[in-house]
Amino acid sequence: MKHTRQYIVEAGIGLAIALLLLWTSIAAVTDIPFVYQGL
Amino acid sequence: MKRARALLIERLGVGGTWGSIGRIAAFTAVWVFVIGLVVSPRATTPADRDIDADVPASPVSPVEYLGPVSRQDYSGFLPATAAIPGDTTNSGDAFRVAWVGGSETKWESRSVPGQMTQFVSTFGGAPITHHAYTIIAPRQIDALRAIDAALDDQPDALVVSMNPVWVSDEWSAREWPNLDVAEFATLFADPMLWPWAAALTSPEDVAWTLTRGLSPVVEAQSRLNGEVQDIVDALDVVEHPAPPSTVAGPPPPPEGDPRLPVGDPSYFWLVQEYGAERIEDSTERVALMLDGLVGDDSVARQLAAQIADKVESAGIPVFLYPAPTSPDSFDNEHFATSFAKLQAFWTDIAAGVDSPLVHFEIASMTAEFAEGEGLVNGGFIDVVHMYDTAPFAGVLAPKLCAQWSAAFPGDACA
Numbered sequence: 001m002k003h004t005r006q007y008i009v010e011a012g013i014g015l016a017i018a019l020l021l022l023w024t025s026i027a028a029v030t031d032i033p034f035v036y037q038g039l
Numbered sequence: 040m041k042r043a044r045a046l047l048i049e050r051l052g053v054g055g056t057w058g059s060i061g062r063i064a065a066f067t068a069v070w071v072f073v074i075g076l077v078v079s080p081r082a083t084t085p086a087d088r089d090i091d092a093d094v095p096a097s098p099v100s101p102v103e104y105l106g107p108v109s110r111q112d113y114s115g116f117l118p119a120t121a122a123i124p125g126d127t128t129n130s131g132d133a134f135r136v137a138w139v140g141g142s143e144t145k146w147e148s149r150s151v152p153g154q155m156t157q158f159v160s161t162f163g164g165a166p167i168t169h170h171a172y173t174i175i176a177p178r179q180i181d182a183l184r185a186i187d188a189a190l191d192d193q194p195d196a197l198v199v200s201m202n203p204v205w206v207s208d209e210w211s212a213r214e215w216p217n218l219d220v221a222e223f224a225t226l227f228a229d230p231m232l233w234p235w236a237a238a239l240t241s242p243e244d245v246a247w248t249l250t251r252g253l254s255p256v257v258e259a260q261s262r263l264n265g266e267v268q269d270i271v272d273a274l275d276v277v278e279h280p281a282p283p284s285t286v287a288g289p290p291p292p293p294e295g296d297p298r299l300p301v302g303d304p305s306y307f308w309l310v311q312e313y314g315a316e317r318i319e320d321s322t323e324r325v326a327l328m329l330d331g332l333v334g335d336d337s338v339a340r341q342l343a344a345q346i347a348d349k350v351e352s353a354g355i356p357v358f359l360y361p362a363p364t365s366p367d368s369f370d371n372e373h374f375a376t377s378f379a380k381l382q383a384f385w386t387d388i389a390a391g392v393d394s395p396l397v398h399f400e401i402a403s404m405t406a407e408f409a410e411g412e413g414l415v416n417g418g419f420i421d422v423v424h425m426y427d428t429a430p431f432a433g434v435l436a437p438k439l440c441a442q443w444s445a446a447f448p449g450d451a452c453a
Binding site: 003005006009010019026028 | 047051052053054059062063064065066067068069070071074111250254256257260261263264267
């Protein structure tokens with residue numbers, strides 16, 4: 001119980017980082033200039 | 040900032056020790072995994088492809104196109120599914136044929152395997168299912184990965200269309216990111232190719248592959264990107280809805296990279312090497328491709344030998360052929376010479392293959408189908424693309440069936 005608050009905050013920071021990572025992974029999608037045209 | 044730091048580190052002990060940092064990292068990984076389970080985006084399927092083939096899906100002999108479904112999709116080939124209800128095992132009820140090729144095999148709505156279904160639908164009494172592993176203008180590295188992906192799905196037979204650009208120098212064709220990170224390890228399988236594997240694989244490829252495995256959100260990133268874009272557009276009060284234009288303005292610029300000639304995407308490589316003016320004539324352009332971009336084909340040979348080894352060790356009937364070219368292309372002397380070089384190249388490679396299951400159809404098949412009635416220029420739009428793939432499929436079908444029957448005595452196509 002002594003470290004409960006600490007663990008909760010660490011989990012919260014982990015959640016924020018996870019959301020940022022997933023957001024970034026979706027935003028990182030870019031067009032490949034031409035190669036898949038016509039597929 | 041100082042106060043936040045003081046609160047976190049000094050009062051709560053967060054981030055002040057390696058143990059705390061390690062826990063944050065562990066929590067992050069767990070959250071990525073949990074968010075993936077909660078969001079649970081559906082997996083990308085062949086049905087997400089915008090353009091399907093020209094032939095309606097046959098209930099007897101279906102075709103699945105497993106190449107990337109969008110221009111944003113770097114994640115490689117989709118897994119083959121049991122296209123026939125009840126065919127739950129890869130060697131079960133259906134005779135599964137995998138196709139590896141480029142735009143000459145499937146180009147927008149035109150498809151060679153699609154037309155194959157019009158000629159044969161069963162083998163040995165079992166329905167034939169086709170799985171196409173195609174991307175546009177594949178290089179040998181792409182072909183190797185496509186063959187790996189195809190063999191992972193345990194087909195009963197493999198058909199490989201050898202793209203003209205395969206004899207080109209690999210390095211010169213590598214000036215953009217890896218297209219298929221799912222199979223980035225392909226080149227590491229052969230110690231002879233380790234230098235190329237190291238040169239052609241970036242840390243990004245490894246990272247994307249690992250994170251795709253960890254989270255379905257990342258795996259579906261290209262589709263989710265489009266969906267999020269739609270949401271952002273809908274919420275955009277500044278630009279949306281766009282005001283109707285009452286004044287006729289200049290026509291919008293063409294889509295794509297303005298530095299590239301409009302038209303065939305394979306222009307890109309040759310523009311880089313020779314300049315735009317040399318490639319105006321498409322026959323000359325393909326001849327340049329066949330010649331190799333820089334005239335050094337040692338890497339091309341090494342990778343082609345790797346392809347040959349791979350298909351030989353597959354233990355299934357494998358039929359490889361050079362992509363057919365239009366009948367009038369041979370009127371171009373440079374093209375005819377280059378095609379002869381291509382044939383010599385593959386003849387050398389085929390000489391190293393002992394398996395009776397592997398057949399290289401080195402000779403051009405163009406003359407066998409291009410004289411058909413009603414076909415303009417043999418059915419070709421340009422040097423390698425057909426507007427009607429049926430005549431070619433009609434020539435290919437009996438050759439494939441003969442090879443399959445030789446491999447599986449007593450069975451035949453119908």
